[in-house]
Amino acid sequence: MNKTHQLERDALGNLIFIDAVGERHVGVYPVRAFPITAPSAGIGIMNQSGKEVCWFPDVALIPESELTLIKEELAAREFMPVIERITQVSTFATPSIWDIETDRGPTRIRLKGEEDIRRIAGNTLLIADSNGLQFMIKDSTKLDKVSKKLLDRFR
Structure with a gap:
């Protein structure tokens, strides 16, 4: 992630994405591009309207602290027992x-x-x-x- 962007969680547990110009997008959520066939190939960060505010082409490019937040959110959203x-x-x-x-x-x-x-x-x-x-x-x-x-x- 570009250093000018930031992903954090607020006191209510909502994910917040702060973009390059400092705009705070509250209640964002991650979405995998290919959740089954290529789960680490790409993740979009979507705002509450479903508009993409950030794109990570590869999970390996996401800083560990932010990846932890994304994984927590995906675990809560993706329920597919094996x-x-x-x-x-x-x-x-x-x-x-x-x-x-x-x-x-x-x-x-x-x-x-x-x-x-x-x-x-x-x-x-x-x-x-x-x-x-x-x-x-x-x-x-x-x-x-x-x-x-x-x-x-x-x-």
């Missing part, structure tokens, strides 16, 4: 109930249809449950044997 195991499915027809283990703990999801399983890039899959939550499988080839067999019945 499926680590599929332990059981209620039926091989849809709709079906899946018992899964994620990086955030075990849960149960309802799959409405096979179209709710989407390949994003390579072996990365996004699975949308009936409530609209998105779950990710980072690499379907690295799942355990049981999980692969259950998943293959739906693709």
